[in-house]
Amino acid sequence: MERLRGALDFCIRHQTVLGYSTVSLLTADSEQIFSSVVFKCPCNSGNMLYGSVFLIVPAFILLLLGYMVNARTWRLLTGSCPLEKCHDCSPWGTCAHSCQVLVLVTARALVAPLTWIAVALLSSNFYTCAASGNSLIKDLICKDQGQECQNLLFKIPCDEKLSRNISSELLSLQAQSQLIGWFLIACIMTVALISTCVSLSCSPVSYLQLRFWKIYSKKEQELFEIKAKEHATNLAEINTNCFFEATDPAPFHTPSNEDWKKISFLYTFNSQEQYYSMIHKYVNTNRGNSAKFEEGCQNPTVLGFVDETHAIESGF
Amino acid sequence: MDAFQTILKFFINRKTAIGYSFMALLTMGGERVFSLVAFRCPCSNENLRYGLVFLFSPALVLLVIGYFLNSKTWKLFTGCWVNPRKIFPRGNVCHFFYVFGQITLNALIAPVMWLSVALLNGTFYECAMSGLDNPDYLNVVCNRKSDKCFGELHMVACDKSSMPFSESDELRRTLQAQSQILGWCVIVTAALLSLLTTCCASCQSKVSHLQLMFWRVYEGTEKEQLEQIFQLYATKLSERNLKCFFENKEPEPISLPAFQAWEDASQLYSFSSSKQHYSTIHKLVEEGQKGTSEERETMLNFVDRREIP
Numbered sequence: 297m298e299r300l301r302g303a304l305d306f307c308i309r310h311q312t313v314l315g316y317s318t319v320s321l322l323t324a325d326s327e328q329i330f331s332s333v334v335f336k337c338p339c340n341s342g343n344m345l346y347g348s349v350f351l352i353v354p355a356f357i358l359l360l361l362g363y364m365v366n367a368r369t370w371r372l373l374t375g376s377c378p379l380e381k382c383h384d385c386s387p388w389g390t391c392a393h394s395c396q397v398l399v400l401v402t403a404r405a406l407v408a409p410l411t412w413i414a415v416a417l418l419s420s421n422f423y424t425c426a427a428s429g430n431s432l433i434k435d436l437i438c439k440d441q442g443q444e445c446q447n448l449l450f451k452i453p454c455d456e457k458l459s460r461n462i463s464s465e466l467l468s469l470q471a472q473s474q475l476i477g478w479f480l481i482a483c484i485m486t487v488a489l490i491s492t493c494v495s496l497s498c499s500p501v502s503y504l505q506l507r508f509w510k511i512y513s514k515k516e517q518e519l520f521e522i523k524a525k526e527h528a529t530n531l532a533e534i535n536t537n538c539f540f541e542a543t544d545p546a547p548f549h550t551p552s553n554e555d556w557k558k559i560s561f562l563y564t565f566n567s568q569e570q571y572y573s574m575i576h577k578y579v580n581t582n583r584g585n586s587a588k589f590e591e592g593c594q595n596p597t598v599l600g601f602v603d604e605t606h607a608i609e610s611g612f
Numbered sequence: 613m614d615a616f617q618t619i620l621k622f623f624i625n626r627k628t629a630i631g632y633s634f635m636a637l638l639t640m641g642g643e644r645v646f647s648l649v650a651f652r653c654p655c656s657n658e659n660l661r662y663g664l665v666f667l668f669s670p671a672l673v674l675l676v677i678g679y680f681l682n683s684k685t686w687k688l689f690t691g692c693w694v695n696p697r698k699i700f701p702r703g704n705v706c707h708f709f710y711v712f713g714q715i716t717l718n719a720l721i722a723p724v725m726w727l728s729v730a731l732l733n734g735t736f737y738e739c740a741m742s743g744l745d746n747p748d749y750l751n752v753v754c755n756r757k758s759d760k761c762f763g764e765l766h767m768v769a770c771d772k773s774s775m776p777f778s779e780s781d782e783l784r785r786t787l788q789a790q791s792q793i794l795g796w797c798v799i800v801t802a803a804l805l806s807l808l809t810t811c812c813a814s815c816q817s818k819v820s821h822l823q824l825m826f827w828r829v830y831e832g833t834e835k836e837q838l839e840q841i842f843q844l845y846a847t848k849l850s851e852r853n854l855k856c857f858f859e860n861k862e863p864e865p866i867s868l869p870a871f872q873a874w875e876d877a878s879q880l881y882s883f884s885s886s887k888q889h890y891s892t893i894h895k896l897v898e899e900g901q902k903g904t905s906e907e908r909e910t911m912l913n914f915v916d917r918r919e920i921p
Contacts (some may be wrong), residue, residue: 300615307617334732340782343819346789353796361805363630364810372819373814520822521829528830531890533838538897539877540841541867545897553823553888560820 300354316407323358324413327419330354337425347426352418355409371562372397397562403491410484424469425453433469500567512572513608520575555583563564632721639725646670647735655770659743667736671723678719685715687880698879713879716810724802731795734788739769741787753786830890838893 307314330350338346363369372394416422427433428449438445452458452469499506531548538545559574571577623630646651646666679685688711692700694701730736741749743766753855754761764773767854768783775783819827849866856863869877881892889895 297615304615304618334792336734336785336788338782338785340786342789343787346793349793349796357799357803360807364807370814371821373811374824375817375819376815498614524826525833528826528833529837531894532830532834535891535894535897536834536841539873540845540869540875540894542869550888553819554748556805556823556826557820560822 298401319408320411323408324415327412327415331416331419335421335425337421337428339428339451339454341429341450343425343429343450343453347422347424347429347431351413351422351426355412358408358412359405362408363401366401367396367406368401368562371560372401374560375557393562410480414477414481414484417473417480420470420473421453422475423473423476427469427472428452509572516573516575626701635722636696636725636729639722640729642670643726643729643733646734649893651739653735653742653769655767655772657743657766659766660740660745661743663736663738663740667727667730667740670730671726674722674726675719678722679715682715682718684711685877688715689714690878707882724798728795728799728802731791731798734791736837737791737794738784738787741790742766742769742783753783757783822888824855827890834891834893 335350337343376394434446434449438449448458501509527550531550534545534548537543555578559578561574563574563577569577571580617867651666653659688699688708741753744750750762750765754765758775760773760775761779761783764775765783767773768775768780768787771780773780817824845866845868849868852866853862876896877893879892881895887895889898
């Protein structure tokens with residue numbers, strides 16, 4: 297029991313990393329399944345279209361899924377069409393802030409598609425099929441050899457021995473695919489490292505405060521869920537009892553629509569004040585009524601985790 | 613116990629994703645079973661009809677089941693013959709179509725999954741298209757093949773044609789490739805459409821994100837409370853009735869909601885941004901149980917949707 301609890305604590309502490317690793321593993325597994333079960337290169341002039349579709353379309357679908365599943369997308373979008381949210385902000389400021397959030401969301405959503413493309417290139421089935429129908433490769437390999445060579449080229453994905461016969465100077469299509477795959481992985485890792493370094497070095501917050509902030513966000517989210525459930529249970533009990541007994545309900549205070557709107561803004565950090573979340577700010581500025589509440593369109597946060605813990609609640 | 617509670621909570625938080633994954637796995641399993649056990653391509657002029665029936669009939673069945681399983685359908689249609697004004701209230705005639713459209717979109721998920729899995733597999737499409745008699749299509753498929761292709765394409769799916777193996781194998785691969793590309797197109801279109809509609813609905817929502825989250829929680833708890841209170845009152849009432857029957861006594865009064873109160877509580881809920889009601893019952897209880905005023909109100913997608921498995 298103790299070991300299980302210890303393991304569980306470890307999982308909960310590192311659940312973001314574990315979550316992304318699971319997504320990558322699942323993507324890699326599905327690629328293997330697709331590659332071996334579903335994918336059958338037609339070995340004719342349709343090779344290029346078929347191979348590219350299998351390489352790119354699932355990546356695109358995974359990107360769309362990534363957007364749908366990320367809570368920050370919905371937090372950004374919900375109710376944003378009537379643009380009356382931030383009175384003191386310039387529209388330019390709001391737009392810049394939204395773009396920044398969009399970039400962060402896209403970065404998170406790109407994990408699965410890039411894993412798919414990298415694993416697909418390393419397995420080389422899709423690329424071999426697509427390249428054998430590509431006119432560039434045909435020009436390189438079949439320099440002056442006419443239609444026969446092209447027909448043979450089409451048949452490469454279906455016949456192992458053919459690729460060795462056709463060209464010995466050029467790298468085989470399989471090797472090309474794996475090289476491109478490794479190059480892609482190296483690029484992604486470099487970009488990820490550089491962007492993390494840049495975002496952390498631009499962080500307005502020191503290291504220890506950042507750690508405290510992460511823990512605070514998580515705790516606030518957990519308590520929000522518990523309190524919301526408690527509040528909802530009390531309200532539901534009052535309503536259903538009054539419905540059956542045809543009595544008037546006892547006065548029960550629930551936050552107004554305006555209050556909810558105020559705490560639903562995406563949180564922006566202000567280095568002069570020391571608020572760790574929108575609720576913290578709301579509560580400290582006289583329930584959002586003081587003028588101080590409206591300030592805070594400076595320094596839009598570049599920190600990834602803020603508002604992200606809501607991903608757990610939003611259904612994925 | 614704590615550990616199990618945490619694990620359970622983890623899965624309950626992700627029940628939408630788990631539900632959809634389970635549905636996808638079920639569809640894939642069902643499609644495999646069908647194509648291995650039930651599907652036998654006739655390899656004659658009937659190929660097209662046979663293949664299309666196997667492709668579209670299960671989708672239709674899944675659509676109908678989707679309608680059946682959505683409780684919003686029954687909430688919309690119960691009692692509508694007796695009182696047509698219920699579904700076409702004065703001044704808000706489009707409300708019915710809006711709600712019906714939402715129900716249809718939810719019910720379309722399973723058929724689209726079936727279609728995409730069936731097309732990615734390729735068996736049904738291969739059989740259907742090998743029986744298509746359209747000369748333009750035949751010219752494209754049988755391009756640079758022997759003349760036997762035009763007459764014997766429908767036998768290719770059963771490997772019964774007299775063409776050399778390489779040719780018939782290539783024809784099968786071509787048909788399967790077409791099927792799989794079509795399948796990916798279906799999936800991409802469905803994903804794009806659902807993302808766009810969800811974005812539009814979210815954008816125009818008059819309710820902020822956190823309040824929406826609270827609302828979902830409230831809806832779940834209200835449903836649980838209603839079930840509990842139904843059980844409680846049903847027990848009380850039936851106990852009283854049976855006791856009086858067997859002991860020949862006068863029944864003591866138990867207060868239950870009137871017929872009109874039940875009618876009012878059963879209406880589909882529409883949100884009004886000026887008030888702060890989280891459900892029809894909440895509204896009734898706060899405004900008195902005489903009847904509800906009919907204003908033009910916006911409708912939020914998820915309310916009443918939680919009953920779908």
